[in-house]
Amino acid sequence: xxxxPLAASAKPSNVFGRLAAWALAHRTVCGLALVAFVAVSCVGxxxxxxDFSSATFYGDDSARLATWKAFQTRFGPDDRSxxxxxxxxxxxxxxxxxxxxxxxxxxxxLAADPEVREVHTLxxxxxxxxxxxxxxxxxxxxxSLLLSDPRAVPLWLSEDGRTTLVVVELAxxxxxxxxxxxxxxxIEGILAEFGESTELRLxxxxxxxxxxxxxxxxxxxxxxxxxxxxxxxGLGLFLTMRNLxxxxxxxxxxxxxxxxxxxxxxxxxxxxxxxxxxxxTLLPVIIVADVLHLTLGAQREAGAGNLAWPDAxxxxxxxxxxxxxxxxxxxxxxxxxxxLASMPILRSFGLYAAAAMLLALATLLVLTPWMLSFMDSPxxxxxxxxxxxxxxxxxxxxxxxxxxxxxxxxxxxLVTAISVGWAARVVVDNRLSDLLLxxxxxxxxxxxxxxxxxxxxxxxxxxxxxxEYWRQPQGEALLDGWAAWARAxxxxxxxxxxxxxxxxxxxxxxARLSFRLGDLGAxxxxxxxxxxxxxxxxxxxxxxxxxxxTTALAYHGVSQISLELRKSLWLALVTVSALIGVLxxxxxxxxxxxxxxxxxxxxxxxxxxxxxxxxxxxxxVILVVVLGLAVDDTIHLLAGxxxxxxxxxxxxxxxxxxxxxxxxxxxxxxxxxxxxxVGLSVNLLSSFPPLRLLGGWGAxxxxxxxxxxxxxxxxxxxxxxxxxWHHTHTVGDRRASGDLELDPREPRx
Numbered sequence: 149x150x151x152x153p154l155a156a157s158a159k160p161s162n163v164f165g166r167l168a169a170w171a172l173a174h175r176t177v178c179g180l181a182l183v184a185f186v187a188v189s190c191v192g193x194x195x196x197x198x199d200f201s202s203a204t205f206y207g208d209d210s211a212r213l214a215t216w217k218a219f220q221t222r223f224g225p226d227d228r229s230x231x232x233x234x235x236x237x238x239x240x241x242x243x244x245x246x247x248x249x250x251x252x253x254x255x256x257x258l259a260a261d262p263e264v265r266e267v268h269t270l271x272x273x274x275x276x277x278x279x280x281x282x283x284x285x286x287x288x289x290x291x292s293l294l295l296s297d298p299r300a301v302p303l304w305l306s307e308d309g310r311t312t313l314v315v316v317e318l319a320x321x322x323x324x325x326x327x328x329x330x331x332x333x334x335i336e337g338i339l340a341e342f343g344e345s346t347e348l349r350l351x352x353x354x355x356x357x358x359x360x361x362x363x364x365x366x367x368x369x370x371x372x373x374x375x376x377x378x379x380x381x382g383l384g385l386f387l388t389m390r391n392l393x394x395x396x397x398x399x400x401x402x403x404x405x406x407x408x409x410x411x412x413x414x415x416x417x418x419x420x421x422x423x424x425x426x427x428x429t430l431l432p433v434i435i436v437a438d439v440l441h442l443t444l445g446a447q448r449e450a451g452a453g454n455l456a457w458p459d460a461x462x463x464x465x466x467x468x469x470x471x472x473x474x475x476x477x478x479x480x481x482x483x484x485x486x487x488l489a490s491m492p493i494l495r496s497f498g499l500y501a502a503a504a505m506l507l508a509l510a511t512l513l514v515l516t517p518w519m520l521s522f523m524d525s526p527x528x529x530x531x532x533x534x535x536x537x538x539x540x541x542x543x544x545x546x547x548x549x550x551x552x553x554x555x556x557x558x559x560x561x562l563v564t565a566i567s568v569g570w571a572a573r574v575v576v577d578n579r580l581s582d583l584l585l586x587x588x589x590x591x592x593x594x595x596x597x598x599x600x601x602x603x604x605x606x607x608x609x610x611x612x613x614x615x616e617y618w619r620q621p622q623g624e625a626l627l628d629g630w631a632a633w634a635r636a637x638x639x640x641x642x643x644x645x646x647x648x649x650x651x652x653x654x655x656x657x658x659a660r661l662s663f664r665l666g667d668l669g670a671x672x673x674x675x676x677x678x679x680x681x682x683x684x685x686x687x688x689x690x691x692x693x694x695x696x697x698t699t700a701l702a703y704h705g706v707s708q709i710s711l712e713l714r715k716s717l718w719l720a721l722v723t724v725s726a727l728i729g730v731l732x733x734x735x736x737x738x739x740x741x742x743x744x745x746x747x748x749x750x751x752x753x754x755x756x757x758x759x760x761x762x763x764x765x766x767x768x769v770i771l772v773v774v775l776g777l778a779v780d781d782t783i784h785l786l787a788g789x790x791x792x793x794x795x796x797x798x799x800x801x802x803x804x805x806x807x808x809x810x811x812x813x814x815x816x817x818x819x820x821x822x823x824x825x826v827g828l829s830v831n832l833l834s835s836f837p838p839l840r841l842l843g844g845w846g847a848x849x850x851x852x853x854x855x856x857x858x859x860x861x862x863x864x865x866x867x868x869x870x871x872x873w874h875h876t877h878t879v880g881d882r883r884a885s886g887d888l889e890l891d892p893r894e895p896r897x
Contacts, residue, residue: 190411220321234350325359376830418496471788494713557863580604610659745778774849791809817857
């Protein structure tokens with residue numbers, strides 16, 4: 149039998165140390181298992197698909213989605229209309245024979261694209277079925293008459309006659325982002341050629357253009373900013389550890405669970421969509437935080453304890469393993485709480501994120517020690533750190549909080565009160581234009597479309613009756629009544645009825661009305677929709693009425709996601725705090741852990757109010773991630789407190805025990821927060837507004853969560869555990885299970 153590689157002083161003291169020792173003793177088995185795991189995951193990743201459609205906001209059992217699908221079946225997708233805003237400042241504007249001819253040539257060239265179904269221009273429009281075209285009318289009667297025709301202005305023509313619209317009907321829905329983006333690229337090339345040879349300025353607008361721009365910006369930012377962020381994070385880790393091997397092990401420990409997650413999603417048929425694409429930016433943030441406690445701890449043990457490198461790995465795993473399990477489990481439970489949401493997209497987001505945390509835990513307990521074992525010599529810091537300075541800035545701030553707990557808690561109370569006031573001003577909202585910077589050409593064209601033409605979005609109305617009903621006076625009166633109501637609404641810019649589009653009378657008797665409007669935002673749109681329902685209820689229309697369309701589907705979906713994420717955030721906080729109490733066997737600690745985790749999240753949420761930033765899904769997801777990081781750091785500091793309380797010859801006061809915890813875990817807590825905040829802040833360079841929010845606000849919240857753990861938690865423990873502190877000089881099996889005795893009335897057996 150080969151000799152035991154571990155020194156007697158480093159023998160595993162619990163199951164986590166034994167797992168690390170097993171990995172070091174069976175390196176070949178671990179290597180083969182990792183190769184098999186990566187191979188299976190890669191095969192699953194090849195099956196992975198992407199789905200950025202609006203329909204993913206709902207499950208197949210959603211009544212709203214069913215109505216929308218039936219609507220598309222009857223009348224075709226309402227999100228395939230690409231708008232080209234044509235402007236001409238020369239005399240006559242766009243109401244000239246030359247302008248009409250140019251737009252007709254453009255239409256003919258665009259129609260030749262295989263992904264274009266048909267093209268409509270102002271000159272070819274017939275105001276009345278079978279009547280003359282607009283071009284013929286302008287030729288015979290003069291273009292000025294068009295400016296007073298409500299059938300042309302503002303749907304097709306601006307009031308000053310200088311801006312018109314070219315509508316390109318795509319062959320497929322713009323939910324197919326890959327096809328739409330490729331089509332937009334070809335169309336942009338055609339428009340560029342026409343713009344150079346004519347007096348017309350041609351700009352893309354509408355939902356397909358926004359989706360294509362979103363797609364291109366996302367790819368551009370991922371290719372440019374993700375490597376930059378990873379480089380900054382890696383550099384920060386290297387400057388902290390001064391050892392390339394530790395940096396590589398830390399990165400691989402975060403990458404392996406993500407590879408497994410991608411493979412799992414591929415095997416189970418879960419697509420990458422609008423919400424869960426956040427996995428690849430946010431989950432590694434949480435995983436790295438735990439890995440640092442093991443890698444930095446092993447470095448500290450090797451440097452300070454004069455241990456052989458394998459001994460340092462095992463001793464560190466024994467010491468921090470329980471805390472890592474607690475932090476990963478609580479974070480996973482927080483994500484899993486989303487499974488209680490009513491929306492399938494949230495349920496799957498939470499469950500797959502929880503699965504990723506389980507993969508991260510398995511990696512941390514087995515594969516990270518295994519990878520560390522391949523380093524030839526114990527990595528030591530460049531310079532020795534005095535014991536009084538261990539823990540770095542976290543220990544310094546913690547010392548301040550322990551010395552002045554009343555001051556820290558009074559300031560915390562003031563911050564909390566201010567945050568509650570600000571939180572009341574936060575609104576749940578989102579806008580189509582928020583996807584692009586205001587200076588983006590598509591955003592500018594959409595603003596022009598909303599300002600002087602018929603608007604970039606629509607509210608679709610379906611009226612279900614019999615075909616004969618619409619040929620009767622009451623049917624005509626019903627259509628006229630809805631059209632009159634819509635024209636009276638200041639938000640609605642134009643109205644299209646079946647009288648202008650004969651195809652909008654479906655064979656089954658359904659009539660479609662389209663109310664064109666600008667990008668109002670979700671709150672204003674849903675308010676307008678509510679007014680339409682009120683009008684329907686008051687008029688008691690004798691036909692079945694349905695409000696649908698891609699705009700309604702998207703606005704309802706995004707708003708519902710934001711609301712449910714907000715509810716799940718607080719549910720996760722309560723659940724995680726209760727779990728801390730159960731696992732640490734201390735209701736007192738459960739209650740105390742709520743405050744340092746709640747304050748930074750509440751402050752971050754409240755800051756949205758004065759900043760005028762609406763709560764959207766990305767902002768809500770950032771809050772969830774910040775909660776996960778705050779809880780992880782809290783658990784590691786509490787575990788350090790527990791270790792000090794149960795260590796033979798350990799400190800006899802809560803202050804001394806907390807100081808020891810800050811010295812042992814403070815550096816990892818600070819490094820994980822600071823490096824990741826800096827890495828996220830790289831997204832401030834993005835040309836994509838949501839990523840800028842992730843960069844600035846996300847980094848700020850991570851730092852606030854760090855302050856909550858190194859300031860608020862020590863102050864609370866100093867005041868609330870002072871009279872209940874109980875130190876024991878005996879170490880039993882209960883210590884390994886996470887038991888921390890804080891009450892002298894519960895003596896250890």
